[in-house]
Amino acid sequence: xxxxxxxxxxxxxxxxxxxxxxxxxxxxxxxxxxxxxxxxxxxxxxxxxxxxxxxxxxxxxxxxxxxxxxxxxxxxxxxxxxxxxxxxxxxxxxxxxxxxxxxxxxxxxxxxxxx
Amino acid sequence: xxxxxxxxxxxxxxxxxxxxxxxxxxxxxxxxxxxxxxxxxxxxxxxxxxxxxxxxxxxxxxxxxxxxxxxxxxxxxxxxxxxxxxxxxxxxxxxxxxxxxxxxxxxxxx
Numbered sequence: 001x002x003x004x005x006x007x008x009x010x011x012x013x014x015x016x017x018x019x020x021x022x023x024x025x026x027x028x029x030x031x032x033x034x035x036x037x038x039x040x041x042x043x044x045x046x047x048x049x050x051x052x053x054x055x056x057x058x059x060x061x062x063x064x065x066x067x068x069x070x071x072x073x074x075x076x077x078x079x080x081x082x083x084x085x086x087x088x089x090x091x092x093x094x095x096x097x098x099x100x101x102x103x104x105x106x107x108x109x110x111x112x113x114x115x
Numbered sequence: 116x117x118x119x120x121x122x123x124x125x126x127x128x129x130x131x132x133x134x135x136x137x138x139x140x141x142x143x144x145x146x147x148x149x150x151x152x153x154x155x156x157x158x159x160x161x162x163x164x165x166x167x168x169x170x171x172x173x174x175x176x177x178x179x180x181x182x183x184x185x186x187x188x189x190x191x192x193x194x195x196x197x198x199x200x201x202x203x204x205x206x207x208x209x210x211x212x213x214x215x216x217x218x219x220x221x222x223x224x225x
Contacts, residue, residue, distance in 0.1 A: 006158075034213075043202065043217045044159070093158045101146055101211045106158035 002028045004096050006107035013084055014115055020080045021110045023094030029074035030096035034104060035067070038091045050077055084114040117142045121203050121216035128193055128223050136188040136219045138203030146211065148186050150179050151202040153218070159202055162188075193223045 003026040013019050023033060032051050036044040048064075050056040050071035058064045066088075068080040077096075081088055091111055095104040120139045128134055140148065147166050151159035163172045165181040172179050176197065178189040188201055200218040207214075 004158075041220075044215050046212075091156075095158075101206060103147075103149060103161055103164050104213060105161055106151070109156070109158045111156070 002026075002096070002098075002103075002105040004030075004094065004105050004107040006094055006110050008110060009108060010111040010113075012113045012115065015085050016083055018080055018082045019084055019112060020078055021092055021094075021112075023077045023079070023096070023107050025075050025096040025105070028096075028098050030077075031074065031099055032097045033071055033077040034095045034097070035069060035077075035079050036093045036095070038093060038109075044093065047079075081112065084112070086114045088112065089114045117205060117207055117212075117214050119203055119205055119214050119216035121201075121219050123219060124217070125220040126222070128190075128221070130194055130223055130225050131192050133189070133191045133193070135190070136201055136203075136221070138186040138188070138216055139184060140186070140203075140205045141184075142205050142207045142214075144208035146206040146208045148181055149204045149206070149213065150186070150188055151204070153200045153202055155200075162201075190221070193221075195223045195225050197221065198223045 005024045007022045035047045047062045048056045048058045056069035071077040093109040095106040097104045118141045122137045150162040153159040163179040168183045170181050176191050180187045200220050202218045204213045204215045
């Protein structure tokens with residue numbers, strides 16, 4: 001299957017700082033990438049969808065100024081959590097898809113802890 | 116609105132005890148139904164995609180089936196390493212969005 005990587009796998013930061021998470025599709029070109037967050041024992045919550053070269057589409061309730069998404073190339077998307085606060089602590093997972101539909105392949109996730 | 120409901124929420128099996136997980140869905144037009152496996156602290160791992168009623172797919176001890184209203188993930192003679200959360204998702208024709216169910220937490224005891 002297709003491989004998607006994320007970096008870093010975990011990060012601890014102080015409240016008020018910004019954190020950038022990278023998502024890469026390693027063996028295919030991802031026209032669409034997705035960012036999810038997941039709280040313990042809960043399912044995935046879609047935050048935003050990004051198409052290469054376009055602005056991301058955010059789900060209702062997700063602050064676009066707080067969660068900056070850039071999809072600059074067909075293999076790389078980044079999520080920047082700006083001015084992070086403890087309530088932003090969560091497991092962030094990206095996924096990537098080739099084309100407008102079809103299977104999404106997920107990265108291994110990034111555990112963010114904000115102190 | 117598209118909906119995906121998985122049952123049971125949690126399932127505990129003895130090693131070798133076969134069972135099925137259910138995924139019921141309502142969607143205006145189904146493009147595809149997806150099954151993923153998620154281990155704690157990791158991203159979901161793709162298992163199967165089903166596109167039309169009557170379709171079946173198999174991988175090792177897992178077999179996924181699809182009807183017009185639901186999908187089943189059958190686990191035959193499970194082993195402890197099959198313990199994970201199994202997620203079901205549907206993709207609609209009209210918007211290509213993927214909607215996930217809450218998952219079934221499977222525990223297989225040796």
